[in-house]
Amino acid sequence: MKKLISNFLVVAAILTISACTKIDNYGGPNASFQGNIISSAGGNLQTSGGSTQIRLQQIGWTTPQTIPSKFDGTFEDTKLFKSAYKVVPTNGAFWPVTDTIVVNIAQGTKHDFTVTPYIVIKNFTTSLSGTTLTLKYDITAPIAAGLPTIKDTQPYINTTKLVGAGASIREYSDLLAVSINKSFTDLTDAEKSVTLTVPNMIPGRTFFVRVGVRLSDSFNSSNFSEIVQIDVPK
């Protein structure tokens, strides 16, 4: 009897091992797509969470997918299916890109997009006096005509390098927003040079700081400055 059972188990084991010899004939999501979103004003487009993204539409499929841009204007997705995709940068504070291009995405595919930002923040300087931080910058527009209304401008301050819309300390950021609600062409030169002060910075702490200008485009999106580190002395 024992022999019978062991024989049976052996047969079962052989069957189990030999089963499923056919492998899945579809490739895994092993293609990747990466690159930069380059600002026509120079350098990468400065972005933030929940804004700029690359929209991909796989040819032959109906639902688009997106790759969010990183804060430094780069993007990367390493789990895509190899295929041809229509790609376009969207959701950010730049003039809409209407030309959708088709890219054959395979392993290691790289592509850079160039966009024209609505607003470019220039001459961004910071100065700390005691616990009060002063931020100065100029608002410029590569293309002024037809620019969406400027809603407001504000500092973004966080304790990590990930600083921007939705990733900032409200008291140092959203609550200090300065309303503008004017079109760029109606701004005086004085209004284009902004000075913001952030009081009551906590001594002995390190903060990461940038400023942004928000527009009333389709996404209420913002253009950002680069990020600077501020060490508040004890």
Place this chain on the structure above:
Amino acid sequence: MKSIHKLIIAITVGVGATVTSCQKLNIPPTNIVTPDVIYSSEAGVRSFLATIYTNLPIEDFKYRPDGGDDVNINGVNHHLPGFNPGNPWMNFYNTASVTGEEVGPFGGVDGSVAGGFGYWPYGDIRNVNTLIAELPKHVSALTQTTVNNLLGEAHFLRAYYYFGLAKRYGGVPIITIPQDPGAPLSTLQVHRDKEEATWDFIGAELDLGYQMMAETSDAGRANRYVAAALKSRAMLYAACVAKYGSVNFVDGPARSAGLVGIPASQAAKYFQGAYDAAKLLEGHYTLYNANADKVQNYADVFLKSGSPENIFIKQYSIATNTAHSWDATMSPRYMTANALSRSYPTLDFVQLWGNLAVTNDDGTPKRFDNRADLMQGIEPRLLATVYFPGSTLRGLTFDMQRGIYPSFSGTAAAEVAKQPNSRSYVLAGDTKTLYQGKQIIGFTGPWTGGDELTRTGFYVRKYIDYNKPQATVDLYRSEQPWIDLRYGEILLNRAEAAMELGNTSDALTSINQIRSRAGATPYSSIDLDKVRKERRMELAFENQYYWDLKRWRIADVVLDRAHFKGLMPYYVFNENKYIFLAEPELYNREYTFQKQYYYEGIPGDQIGKNPNLLPNNPNY
């Protein structure tokens, strides 16, 4: 030998029975209701209509804007996201809680709410289409009058479903016949119609409903005035899409193709349609005004059956497992038999009526002997819409108290601006904790330790059945009908359309009717802001403001990183007085509405079945 005989007889009988038996089985299946059964009597049609009415996208007590989950009630699994009976008890998951009328369980107005839940009622529309196709064949059994009346009702119902689609998606495929499932795929995969065509279709269907239906109907069913009332609501939506949607929009292929968006030039046509439809109800319905006590009267607007203000209602019953849970989920455990409230009116909403007199001229908080003194001079309508500290329900007092100040000095603003740990108040984790013998927090909150006490200092009063004994106030135990269309809204629709058309005197008359019933001072002049504000005040918590924000295309401005406030009552121990401080509501949520949500995206599963629904709405 005998046994052979027996065998032969047995075989003969057996074969005979077998051969003849099958004939009698040739009868119509008894478990399928055939058209003859349904259309041979009005009662038969009524049973078919019941399903169509049950599934109507009425945004009632149970409507849940994020869809919610399937729900199992008494062993029956209900899958009808968003609408009854998909949300039988969590009645605090309402649109008021994402628009700042209330704050509640939703974390904000993100994709799960504003992005929609994939509403796509073409199965229900097919039922109506079948009804419309079949009814004319049964004139002999039903009489021409009955058939006409029922056809009018069917057109109204079809318009109601398409309205539910159009306000979410813009243009959708207009399907008016029951499609043959065996037809070629190319005819089944219908393209979207333009948004303008969709609204025009809704308007025309409601005109048919108005022309063909009788003047009166049973409660819960439509008559000609219900069709006119819905038309005033729908055309106002379309008009605003044309007027405001052509200014504030997200661009994309669907917009270029007219699938979303209506040319601004069409706005006047729709405003006129809304105005004319609203005017049809004049003289047939009136505002409820039975009680000289203005507060009691306004509370009863939502509770008295047979009110002349009710145009179209939805009914509920414990016996048929359709009861809702409004009473148990809007009031604190202190006044109910179960602890399940979770959404609370904001101070921002209450201050639509003007700032509450809680601060002296020098900025210090006003001292009150009783919390109830806060209600002095408040408009009756507001008192009947919101339970203030000091008001009573079921013999119990709303004793809202956030904490105790041993002593208080300085201004309200300075105190609220302090960090919580540098404030001198005493808070508590439960109602049993005492400060020198005095209860620290009220039985009715505010408190953050659990969900079931107010986090704003207020509770909803509208629709609360104050006569219901406390022991019976539990889940699935509320039966007061939802008033889907009432004359108050029609007057507001009329006033808004009139205002947009430049007819200010008509708008002023309508608004002042509302205000005098509310116990408010009538206006001597009117503007669009006043009309809109009156609408917010009158239709609060009725799932209207969410759609108003959307059609006025101001949601992205009003809900732009918005935070809302509550009014926190405190007891000042050394003075034996109460003070009220306006503070951030205790959920401290942020609300931001993205512009793309002025339209919901066409559901992905439907695009999978029908690629002709593309292009999808902008930014989806």
